[in-house]
Amino acid sequence: NAGVTQTPKFQVLKTGQSMTLQCAQDMNHNSMYWYRQDPGMGLRLIYYSASEGTTDKGEVPNGYNVSRLNKREFSLRLESAAPSQTSVYFCASTSFPGLAGSSYEQYFGPGTRLTVT
Amino acid sequence: LAKTTQPISMDSYEGQEVNITCSHNNIATNDYITWYQQFPSQGPRFIIQGYKTKVTNEVASLFIPADRKSSTLSLPRVSLSDTAVYYCLVVLDGQNFVFGPGTRLSVLP
Secondary structure (H helix, E strand, C coil), X not given: CCCEEEECCEEEECCCCCEEEEEEECCCCCEEEEEEECCCCCEEEEEEECXXXXXXXXXXXXXXXXXXXXXXXXXXXXXXXXXXXXXXXXXXXXXXXXXXXXXXXXXXXXXXEEEEC | CCCCECCCEEEEECCCCXXXXXECCCCCCCCEEEEEEECCCCXXXXXXXXXXXXXXXXXXXXXXXXXXXXXXXXXXXXXXXXXEEEEEEEEECCCEEEECCCEEEEEEC
């Protein structure tokens, strides 16, 4: 049981390049999330997917797109990277959001450290 | 949007009880409160969640007053390994997790 996995672990991009961050979970969770964490700051939600086939914007969606490929996988795409997108990106998943009495425990991946020069 | 406010940092000594308070004035009726712990270079880890009154698990307690405008995470008898950043989150509508700025806890020997 690997939990939440993310690839790659590290990436350096030049301004204007594009890339896709991959995330997969093997816990049969319904919801998946993408966050970014800038140095010394808290996490900010970029996008989330409450179920397969649905996605919603979080606090900072500009410059990003997401795809919920299936129940296991949720990818984050940067179409034209900018230095302001230099950050650590975390993917997370939860089991039953929105139901009374459910656990809101999110399981996080190890993160992807992205540098845009 | 329910924003949270926490102290930026706190210091404690090993063996002491630590209480971290979070303000969430705009919390809605259906929103839950959760707390997470984060070590450097790792993703956050869930500690506890609650809706009202008091919740206790094997590592912490969570106190939420009747007006739900604040919550307090209580860590009993902290050790050096509890040095981390602690985040208070409000779960909006059951699916939108809003992290606060976090409290950096330093446990001293």
